Amino acid sequence: MKSIIIASTSTIHGSGYLEYLLDELSQHFKSADEILFIPYARPGGISHDEYTEKASEAFKSIGKTVKGIHEFENPEKALENAQGIFVGGGNTFVLVNQLYKNKVLLPIKKAIEKGTPYLGTSAGSNICGLTMNTTNDMPIVYPPSFKTLGLVPFNINPHYLDPIEGNTHMGETRETRIKEFHAYNSQPVIGLREGSWIEVKGNQLTLKGALDARIFEYDKQPYEIGTDSELNFLK
Template sequence: MKTIIIASTSTLHGSGSLEYLLEELSTFFKATDEILFIPYARPGGISHEEYTAKVSEPFAKINKTVKGIHEFDSPTEAVKQAKAIFVGGGNTFVLVSQLYKHGLIEVIKEAVSNGTPYLGTSAGSNICGLTMNTTNDMPIVYPPSFKTFGFVPFNLNPHYLDPDPSSTHMGETRETRIQEFHKFNPQPVVGLREGSWLHVSGSTITLKGSLDARIFEQDKVPYEVPTGADLSNLK
């Protein structure tokens, strides 16, 4: 049975890394003391070693150790043997390129389908949808495909920002970009605001956190769903 947390972000303004999620993660990862971390998204271009050391700090507070996938001779075997998986944020194009390069897309899908707990934040959440096409990131590399895990039957837009009526910025809003996406693609998009996450348990998908989410469906007016909402029928 799939057990997944799809979080908009790892860090809220004014708090430490994963601090807002630690209580939830303590329960989510209760069956293991070690988490396999996939640092391929490399936020700011930092090294895999630096990124792994950074995320190890908050997990130490809940008595979990973190080991980076780059430390293993075989990334595929690392996933197959993992008791839990965390894919962090950064650049989604870089992340997806590396997952395809190492042959990990199907391996991770199989592991998660068989019950390995999966945590994604930001880019690591983008890839939980059908495709990565609703990422906010720059296409600094070109992955072999935009298709991703499809753990949920829709796309994600982590870090979703509402239009600011007082802003003098004349560029496109997130809502406009998602509407552009829907001119060519049929699947719904869930705009996840900072501090919100989806909890997937089997076929049940529940919005959690303190904020509502914004739902975009092709040829429909966008609408809000409250925290606690069941999104299992969104497809």
């Protein structure tokens, strides 16, 4: 059974890395002793080793070890054998570029489909959608395609940000950007606020965490949906 957590962020304000999710992760990865970590998104340009170390420290507190995919000679094999997979955040363009270059998109999808539990945060959540067209990241590298895993039949906008009242900055709001996305694309987009995640259990999709999420459907007014709502209607 597919078992996926698609989280808006790894870290909420005033709390440690993955801290707000640890109870959830303890359950999610209960069958896994070791997590396979994909550090390709390189937040702040840090090395794969440094990033893996960071993930490792967080998982240690729930009794799991972590190994980076870059430590394996054969990443496809590593995914096949993984007990659990975590794709961390950073830059989505960098992440997607590396996933294509290392030919691991299909192996990740296969592992998830056979039931390997998956956690994505931020960029690692973006790639769960149909495409990465609704990332907030800067296009610092040019990936071979914007197509991603399509584990859910819509797009994700992580770190969703409401318009700031009284803001004098003239750059587009997040809502405007997603509206522009719908001038060229018709799939729904879910704006996941920091602290929210989507839980996928088999064919059951549920919004989790403390906050509401904002739904953008093609040719409709955006609207809010409460936590613990089913998301199966979105397609």
